[in-house]
Amino acid sequence: MKINTVLQALNHPIRRDIIARLQNGPMTAGALAEAYDVSKPTMSTHFASLKDADLIEGKKAGVSIIYHLNITVAEEAMSALMGLLGGSITSPQTQMATPEPTKEEHS
Amino acid sequence: MKINTVLQALNHPIRRDIIARLQNGPMTAGALAEAYDVSKPTMSTHFASLKDADLIEGKKAGVSIIYHLNITVAEEAMSALMGLLGGSITSPQTQMATPEPTKEEHS
DNA sequence: ACTCTAATTAGACCGTAGGCTAAATAAGAA
DNA sequence: TTCTTATTTAGCCTACGGTCTAATTAGAGT
Numbered sequence: 262m263k264i265n266t267v268l269q270a271l272n273h274p275i276r277r278d279i280i281a282r283l284q285n286g287p288m289t290a291g292a293l294a295e296a297y298d299v300s301k302p303t304m305s306t307h308f309a310s311l312k313d314a315d316l317i318e319g320k321k322a323g324v325s326i327i328y329h330l331n332i333t334v335a336e337e338a339m340s341a342l343m344g345l346l347g348g349s350i351t352s353p354q355t356q357m358a359t360p361e362p363t364k365e366e367h368s
Numbered sequence: 369m370k371i372n373t374v375l376q377a378l379n380h381p382i383r384r385d386i387i388a389r390l391q392n393g394p395m396t397a398g399a400l401a402e403a404y405d406v407s408k409p410t411m412s413t414h415f416a417s418l419k420d421a422d423l424i425e426g427k428k429a430g431v432s433i434i435y436h437l438n439i440t441v442a443e444e445a446m447s448a449l450m451g452l453l454g455g456s457i458t459s460p461q462t463q464m465a466t467p468e469p470t471k472e473e474h475s
Numbered sequence: 476a477c478t479c480t481a482a483t484t485a486g487a488c489c490g491t492a493g494g495c496t497a498a499a500t501a502a503g504a505a
Numbered sequence: 506t507t508c509t510t511a512t513t514t515a516g517c518c519t520a521c522g523g524t525c526t527a528a529t530t531a532g533a534g535t
Contacts, residue, residue, distance in 0.1 A: 271452070302514080346387070398481060408483090431481050
């Protein structure tokens with residue numbers, strides 16, 4: 262799971278809303294597309310973005326495609342974000358930090 | 369707290385790394401800037417993005433500016449993301465969901 | 476007042492994300 | 506096979522994000 266790709270995917274209101282809807286159960290691409298006021302090709306790119314992040318998966322069902330959440334990756338993303346944002350809760354910041362001497366590769 | 373702005377802010381490796389560093393304690397803008405291989409003005413825009421999301425706050429200290437994490441907003445962001453990604457863990461998806469009849473405003 | 480340092484703002488450039496319409500693909504139905 | 510429906514791909518356009526250099530603001534010290 263790449264946190265970068267996941268955050269990229271979450272960084273759009275429609276895509277977040279798709280995730281919220283899929284919490285209630287799988288839906289076809291067409292049914293999802295009807296819920297928003299953008300064209301179907303545009304929705305298709307949103308699906309692609311979410312698939313790219315592995316947050317959703319699509320199964321062919323006849324002529325339609327049924328999308329469902331990928332629970333595993335959603336959980337992984339959560340714990341990664343907890344590591345990022347929640348780390349401060351347990352270790353309060355009292356002292357001034359000093360910068361690393363070397364130019365690190367940032368994730 | 370606007371989840372949109374927060375995710376926007378988190379959607380860059382340098383900005384995530386800044387947050388990670390500030391977990392260890394406050395740092396000046398200059399000290400943070402030295403840690404990455406981009407220009408200081410570029411770093412300044414990253415600080416602005418994080419400030420816009422209220423994830424960090426800057427205090428003037430003489431000629432420098434000391435940035436520190438805004439724990440409150442980080443926690444709020446976490447619970448918002450848990451609501452988004454973690455909702456499926458408790459309520460498993462078994463049935464096919466039906467689309468909402470009205471074109472809703474998505475958050 | 477002048478100067479030095481720290482940080483931001485201004486302005487420009489480039490790449491990519493998000494949107495559209497039109498065309499292509501895939502699968503069932505006639 | 507041909508038609509129809511569902512979805513994606515292709516091509517294009519616009520807007521915005523990330524980066525840079527150069528200029529500007531703000532403070533502290535001399």
